[in-house]
Amino acid sequence: MKIFRLLAALLDYPTDSLLADLRELAGKDPYAFVESLDEETALSVEEYRGIADFIAMLLASDPLELQGAYVQCFDLTAEHSLHLTHHLFGEEKTRGPALIDLGEFYRSYGLQADEKELPDYLPVMLEFCSTLSIGEAWIFLGDVAKVLKVLADNLEKSASPYAPLVRIVEKQGSLTRLAA
Secondary structure: OHHHHHHHHHHOOOOHHHHHHHHHHHOOOHHHHHHHHOOOOOOOHHHHHHHHHHHHHHHHOOHHHHHHHHHHHHHOOHHHOOEHHHHHHOOOOOHHHHHHHHHHHHHHOOOOOOOOOOOOEHHHHHHHHOOOOHHHHHHHHHOOHHHHHHHHHHHHHOOOOOHHHHHHHHHHHHHHHHHO
16 A cells, blocks of 8 residues: 555655655645555545645755754654654563564565664554555554554654654554444
8 A cells, every 4th residue: 555655755764865756756736646645545635635734844844954853853752753662662671572573473474674674663664554455554553553642642742743644644553443
């Protein structure tokens, strides 16, 4: 599902390459771009608008300021960590086995985790979701929905522009509960 791949890219470090790709693919009409990637209509019109507004904000920002704000938000603020097991275990020894289990889970689907990132890094998890059916993605995200809620709440408290994106991901995980 391309929409999860887009969310993964938007929640990752805003490289010059990403910004150039977004400018080329979504620059004229971010809303239509976002809508075109949601093949299974998993998101609402409001969510399309939220993502499109975020893309417009990225493209209107100075790249260096954007990159600095990203590092400040996610790398220097523990409450905003995109490594989801950090919110559960901190730096305790029990985090290691959880990361190993998650990496093994990816491999059971035939995927090799990115060796540059830990498997609990939200963009990596969303890349994995992009390979699943929508139902499987909802179940996978449902397992981490509580952590996603904490992360979205923390980002909203600091008025981060990334908060709506994490809230959209959290909502996708919550759909499992609604379907049950």
